[in-house]
Amino acid sequence: MSQSDLTMKDVTTAPPPMLNLSDNDKMTVGETWPIRDVNALFELPLNELMFRAQQIHRVHFDPTEVELATLLSIKSGGCEEDCGYCPQSARHATGLVAKKLLSTEEVLNAARAAKNSGATRFCMGAAWREPKDRDMGKIEEMVSQVSALGLETCATLGMLKDDQARRLKNAGLDYYNHNLDTAPEFYGNVISTRQYSDRLDTLGRVREAGLKVCCGGIVGMGESRLQRAGLIAQLANLNPYPESVPINHLVQVEGTPLHGLAPLDPLEFVRTIAVARITMPKARVRLSAGRREMGDTVQAMCFLAGANSIFYGDKLLTTDNPNAAEDLALLARLGLRAREVA
Numbered sequence: 571m572s573q574s575d576l577t578m579k580d581v582t583t584a585p586p587p588m589l590n591l592s593d594n595d596k597m598t599v600g601e602t603w604p605i606r607d608v609n610a611l612f613e614l615p616l617n618e619l620m621f622r623a624q625q626i627h628r629v630h631f632d633p634t635e636v637e638l639a640t641l642l643s644i645k646s647g648g649c650e651e652d653c654g655y656c657p658q659s660a661r662h663a664t665g666l667v668a669k670k671l672l673s674t675e676e677v678l679n680a681a682r683a684a685k686n687s688g689a690t691r692f693c694m695g696a697a698w699r700e701p702k703d704r705d706m707g708k709i710e711e712m713v714s715q716v717s718a719l720g721l722e723t724c725a726t727l728g729m730l731k732d733d734q735a736r737r738l739k740n741a742g743l744d745y746y747n748h749n750l751d752t753a754p755e756f757y758g759n760v761i762s763t764r765q766y767s768d769r770l771d772t773l774g775r776v777r778e779a780g781l782k783v784c785c786g787g788i789v790g791m792g793e794s795r796l797q798r799a800g801l802i803a804q805l806a807n808l809n810p811y812p813e814s815v816p817i818n819h820l821v822q823v824e825g826t827p828l829h830g831l832a833p834l835d836p837l838e839f840v841r842t843i844a845v846a847r848i849t850m851p852k853a854r855v856r857l858s859a860g861r862r863e864m865g866d867t868v869q870a871m872c873f874l875a876g877a878n879s880i881f882y883g884d885k886l887l888t889t890d891n892p893n894a895a896e897d898l899a900l901l902a903r904l905g906l907r908a909r910e911v912a
């Protein structure tokens with residue numbers, strides 16, 4: 571039957587194709603997702619895509635629960651890399667003042683405040699291409715002391731060597747965040763100072779060291795829908811796929827090469843969240859950068875699409891995030907509750 575043969579009755583009464591949950595059960599860690607299948611998800615009618623994402627979400631998670639993770643920039647600015655989206659690259663004139671590595675006490679004060687305001691996860695980010703061995707002792711101290719506060723720990727420090735990944739694991743680090751950022755085909759438009767394969771190599775070392783992987787990307791950098799599907803396919807085909815998948819909306823910062831791009835249709839961002847949820851059913855899908863610019867309604871749609879983690883606190887790394895009171899009000903408005911136990 572062609573589209574034009576459909577009567578109004580067919581359209582209104584035909585049940586949506588149901589997701590077979592036994593298929594979902596087969597979607598175990600490591601099964602591959604061809605790009606065309608991922609793209610086909612993007613192409614679904616929005617309500618069908620959302621329905622499928624919600625079905626999968628509630629098989630693995632309480633759909634009313636959202637994780638609160640607080641970010642802290644432990645070393646800001648002055649980075650030698652040329653990532654086109656990033657305000658912290660020394661190559662972009664963003665006016666950001668570079669700072670040296672924070673002291674362990676400064677990090678612990680921020681971690682205590684995060685815990686007191688309800689966060690269960692604390693992510694420490696450094697504007698480095700890679701950590702220097704001379705900084706590792708201090709990072710280990712920060713990780714072990716934040717962990718001792720009863721917070722889940724995450725760090726994002728750039729590329730890692732084998733022994734650095736092992737040292738972080740031994741210090742008590744739970745997650746390492748290292749993003750693929752975009753599809754391999756689009757990557758060269760955004761970054762030239764390190765290769766996609768370098769990122770995959772670091773992810774392999776992180777996994778090998780026994781750390782949980784937090785890996786995602788950025789949407790709204792001028793990539794096509796197929797390239798968004800390419801990013802999700804890369805993530806979903808990691809074996810195993812990441813435990814934690816941050817989906818960032820580009821925050822356009824004046825002075826960065828990506829500032830001034832035409833805005834992405836917000837529903838395309840929502841679709842990306844839904845496709846991440848379907849293809850990585852057990853992952854925590856993190857509604858990451860860009861929430862301040864998004865407004866409550868788009869965020870609500872992201873939660874409906876299966877996002878179940880947010881960055882919580884007035885700042886991301888260097889840019890603004892909704893403040894804690896705004897976020898608690900949003901969760902209350904939506905009848906969602908913060909995850910309580912780390």
Ligand code: SAM
Nearest residue numbers: 655656696697698726727728749818820821859
């Ligand atoms: N320097 C380390 C690295 O690049 O791996 C760690 C910190 S880096 C800032 C972590 C991630 O933040 C990047 O991979 C990117 O996905 C995200 N990010 C940075 N600037 C952003 C922006 N303007 N909008 C959205 N996400 C951004």
Ligand code: DTB
Nearest residue numbers: 695726816858859886887888889
């Ligand atoms: C991730 O994927 N997003 C966070 C976290 N991992 C480190 C960082 C977002 C940074 C947004 C720009 C800034 O604040 O500098």
Ligand code: SF4
Nearest residue numbers: 649651653656659697
């Ligand atoms: Fe440096 Fe990371 Fe920013 Fe790239 S994303 S410029 S590596 S801080």
